[in-house]
Amino acid sequence: MEEFKTEIRAGAKxxxxxxxxPVYDKNSRIVATAVTNFDLHDIAxxxxxxxxxxxxxxxxxxEQRELALRISRHWQQGWGAEYNPKRKAALDLMTVxxxxxxxxxxxxxxxxxxxxxxxxxxxxxxxxxxxxxxxxLLKKDGTNYLLLLGTGWGLTENVLAGSxxxxxxxxxxxxxxxxSVRSAASIIIDRLLGEHS
Amino acid sequence: MEEFKTEIRAGAKxxxxxxxxPVYDKNSRIVATAVTNFDLHDIAxxxxxxxxxxxxxxxxxxEQRELALRISRHWQQGWGAEYNPKRKAALDLMTVxxxxxxxxxxxxxxxxxxxxxxxxxxxxxxxxxxxxxxxxLLKKDGTNYLLLLGTGWGLTENVLAGSxxxxxxxxxxxxxxxxSVRSAASIIIDRLLGEHS
Numbered sequence: 339m340e341e342f343k344t345e346i347r348a349g350a351k352x353x354x355x356x357x358x359x360p361v362y363d364k365n366s367r368i369v370a371t372a373v374t375n376f377d378l379h380d381i382a383x384x385x386x387x388x389x390x391x392x393x394x395x396x397x398x399x400x401e402q403r404e405l406a407l408r409i410s411r412h413w414q415q416g417w418g419a420e421y422n423p424k425r426k427a428a429l430d431l432m433t434v435x436x437x438x439x440x441x442x443x444x445x446x447x448x449x450x451x452x453x454x455x456x457x458x459x460x461x462x463x464x465x466x467x468x469x470x471x472x473x474x475l476l477k478k479d480g481t482n483y484l485l486l487l488g489t490g491w492g493l494t495e496n497v498l499a500g501s502x503x504x505x506x507x508x509x510x511x512x513x514x515x516x517x518s519v520r521s522a523a524s525i526i527i528d529r530l531l532g533e534h535s
Numbered sequence: 536m537e538e539f540k541t542e543i544r545a546g547a548k549x550x551x552x553x554x555x556x557p558v559y560d561k562n563s564r565i566v567a568t569a570v571t572n573f574d575l576h577d578i579a580x581x582x583x584x585x586x587x588x589x590x591x592x593x594x595x596x597x598e599q600r601e602l603a604l605r606i607s608r609h610w611q612q613g614w615g616a617e618y619n620p621k622r623k624a625a626l627d628l629m630t631v632x633x634x635x636x637x638x639x640x641x642x643x644x645x646x647x648x649x650x651x652x653x654x655x656x657x658x659x660x661x662x663x664x665x666x667x668x669x670x671x672l673l674k675k676d677g678t679n680y681l682l683l684l685g686t687g688w689g690l691t692e693n694v695l696a697g698s699x700x701x702x703x704x705x706x707x708x709x710x711x712x713x714x715s716v717r718s719a720a721s722i723i724i725d726r727l728l729g730e731h732s
Contacts, residue, residue, distance in 0.1 A: 387707040524718035
């Protein structure tokens with residue numbers, strides 16, 4: 339079977355969490371969204387490409403956790419793993435948890451006690467941290483980081499208020515900034531860790 | 536209905552084309568891939584956010600073109616447009632064509648004769664252009680650009696050889712770089728046009 343050498347980057351360890359709850363729906367009600375197949379694959383492949391240490395899929399709904407695990411197992415075992423080892427290698431990073439707290443507890447257990455959270459969203463806040471500053475923090479040892487992404491219409495105010503950092507939103511030249519969570523995750527991780535000339 | 540002011544950027548006009556043919560399958564055979572719902576939405580929203588002028592969905596298969604148009608119309612007319620005007624605004628950029636040549640002809644007709652193509656891929660070539668250099672070219676007037684993305688296992692050698700530019704591949708710290716076309720499109724467009732601190 340095909341193997342991949344993935345150098346884990348020097349500096350802080352970075353993980354990503356995709357929250358299906360608590361997030362807003364289009365009418366600003368707090369809901370639990372459904373797990374989406376493409377979110378699992380796209381973000382796992384992104385995490386693997388950039389040397390992230392974990393991809394947490396967070397949902398309080400037992401049947402949704404079971405669905406995420408079933409999709410993951412399909413590519414990690416038997417026929418799926420043989421057919422496409424690249425998917426297996428990416429999904430090996432995926433861990434399904436019930437809550438954000440469970441994801442943080444797992445990170446502390448695996449990588450050390452000091453973990454800070456970085457929230458993301460299309461609105462931003464008055465004291466949002468820039469990509470440049472966050473990128474510098476990620477080059478240092480000592481603290482590890484969990485990047486939080488919201489499905490639906492985004493993370494709730496409570497999650498943002500409870501996070502250690504809130505990243506500046508991604509904006510274009512106009513007033514339309516409605517990227518999919520898959521696009522936003524890709525751009526954010528590349529801005530934080532990508533190296534290009 | 537909600538409206539969006541999207542300032543078209545100064546400088547060259549940039550459009551994006553998602554090719555479903557000619558591309559490789561996992562065994563390096565040249566195939567036509569199937570249209571994927573998430574590709575249509577994610578890349579349309581990306582194009583709208585960054586002020587691109589068109590999103591061409593290219594496939595030689597008539598029933599696949601019909602499928603792409605049906606998905607697009609669902610969000611552009613009637614119930615879908617009312618339910619989610621953000622999807623409508625993004626899909627308004629989408630044009631379905633049979634061939635790459637048709638997409639180029641449409642661009643020339645709409646925006647002027649001088650159009651250069653920029654191919655992308657996970658392998659790169661000896662004389663690949665950097666994101667920085669391409670970004671500078673996009674700030675100039677005169678020539679417009681069409682960015683080519685491949686579905687499946689990527690654009691064929693012939694498409695790469697026939698393009699005016701080939702962009703450097705996106706790489707992480709290890710030897711795994713198997714991003715989805717949705718992630719790759721997002722990162723490439725942000726590297727070329729994004730402004731952040």
